[in-house]
Amino acid sequence: MTDQTPATDQVPVLECRNLSISYFTRSGEIPAVVDFNLKLMPGEAHGIVGESGCGKSTVALAIMQYLGQNGRIVGGELLFDGRDMRTMSGEELRNLRGSKIAMVYQEPMASLNPAMKIGEQLAEVPIYHDGISKADAHARAAEMLSNVNLPDPRRIMDAYPHQISGGQQQRVVIAMALLSNPRLLLLDEPTTALDVTVEAGIVELIKEISAKFGTSMIYISHNLGLILETCHRITVMYSGEAVEVGDIETVFNNMRHPYTRGLFASIPLPGADKNARPLVAIPGNFPLPHERPPGCNFGPRCDYFEEGRCNQDIAIPMEQIAGDDRHFTRCLRYKEIDWHAPIKAAVYPLVNKDGMPEAAEALHETLLKRFGRSGMIEYDPKQSIGKRYPRMDEAGCPFCFTIDGDTLSDQTVTVRHRDTQEQERISIDSVPNWLGERLGE
Numbered sequence: 001m002t003d004q005t006p007a008t009d010q011v012p013v014l015e016c017r018n019l020s021i022s023y024f025t026r027s028g029e030i031p032a033v034v035d036f037n038l039k040l041m042p043g044e045a046h047g048i049v050g051e052s053g054c055g056k057s058t059v060a061l062a063i064m065q066y067l068g069q070n071g072r073i074v075g076g077e078l079l080f081d082g083r084d085m086r087t088m089s090g091e092e093l094r095n096l097r098g099s100k101i102a103m104v105y106q107e108p109m110a111s112l113n114p115a116m117k118i119g120e121q122l123a124e125v126p127i128y129h130d131g132i133s134k135a136d137a138h139a140r141a142a143e144m145l146s147n148v149n150l151p152d153p154r155r156i157m158d159a160y161p162h163q164i165s166g167g168q169q170q171r172v173v174i175a176m177a178l179l180s181n182p183r184l185l186l187l188d189e190p191t192t193a194l195d196v197t198v199e200a201g202i203v204e205l206i207k208e209i210s211a212k213f214g215t216s217m218i219y220i221s222h223n224l225g226l227i228l229e230t231c232h233r234i235t236v237m238y239s240g241e242a243v244e245v246g247d248i249e250t251v252f253n254n255m256r257h258p259y260t261r262g263l264f265a266s267i268p269l270p271g272a273d274k275n276a277r278p279l280v281a282i283p284g285n286f287p288l289p290h291e292r293p294p295g296c297n298f299g300p301r302c303d304y305f306e307e308g309r310c311n312q313d314i315a316i317p318m319e320q321i322a323g324d325d326r327h328f329t330r331c332l333r334y335k336e337i338d339w340h341a342p343i344k345a346a347v348y349p350l351v352n353k354d355g356m357p358e359a360a361e362a363l364h365e366t367l368l369k370r371f372g373r374s375g376m377i378e379y380d381p382k383q384s385i386g387k388r389y390p391r392m393d394e395a396g397c398p399f400c401f402t403i404d405g406d407t408l409s410d411q412t413v414t415v416r417h418r419d420t421q422e423q424e425r426i427s428i429d430s431v432p433n434w435l436g437e438r439l440g441e
Helices: 056-064 090-096 118-130 134-147 153-157 166-178 196-213 224-230 248-253 258-265 358-371 428-439
Strands: 014-025 028-040 045-049 071-080 101-104 184-188 216-220 233-238 241-247 376-379 399-404 412-417 423-427
Touching (some): 028 241, 045 224, 056 071, 056 184, 056 216, 118 134, 118 166, 134 166, 196 216, 233 248, 233 258, 241 248
Parallel strands (some): 101 184, 184 216
Antiparallel strands (some): 014 071, 399 412
């Protein structure tokens, strides 16, 4: 795969080259991250977004070399300041963690010792990494608490973690991470457990940290708004792979992967009209790591899926977007898609966990509940989907309902009388009232 950042004279703080990470269980190898590339320059902030389970936190843990006994880097390179971290000894890694590389986790209470006062926990960092006296370490800790905008630092240092609020705990953890002035700061969803007002304060703090200390940052989050506010570049991940990489404004304004588009369309915007801009859920379910489909991992959930092309049993490479040497996508059809066309809201997801189309199942249950019978319901997707599904039969109704549509998000129903074979096409939502009028119920 080609490099995703133009060449410069500066040595990247961090570089992942075709990084692959697996977990080994009794059932065998579980590939968690595949072919992941990232280049982080000094002072740069890079956001990683995607659904839960896509591999975001696994990448962060690999950088920290915290994968545990069953986690392993199985391919590629992981370079910090130009040196492969996989070749470092345990002692070198211990000196690196907390000194040159620091991490802020989702839940601050999981990072703080409830039996130790905050001042003692903070002082441990410079005492261990910088070898300074206890008095100097406490003075530096108090100064750093002030830098993260905590009022009355001396009171905070004399308190136990449970005696301060969640927002204050998170600021303490960020202060702890910054105490040795690291070159790289990893933030793994640091605002997940915080309310909106506290979250806004943490976002502003992260921006101030970047400006004041020049720290390179990797920001992992579900919140695209936070990434937009704090980062220079973004990687969108899906099922263990990076599917789109680019500068923040480029990806937000000119996304070139169907998953990125679906991710953005499913997020509410402040002040948006719910009728003019309805939220559009991504159909289907996230694949398990050991059950990924051939070809494109997003293929079974994609409106632009092409049979025989998108599901070829070959790895799909990242491709540079024409005219932009910093924008990449993992989509074979990105040049053919009309990215300016509005996304239609899906009526129902494609299939449920048992393989039965949820549109058919939902209609069956609705009619059965209202009328005590549902007729015969079929799901007849177009050839672009390339699949047919079993029928559900329920005796006692003279009509057959066929759910079809040009795309997964344009589902209608063709109603056919079993005896006369007369047909009529109606919207899926109008079926119960239509049937009620004809049955006199």
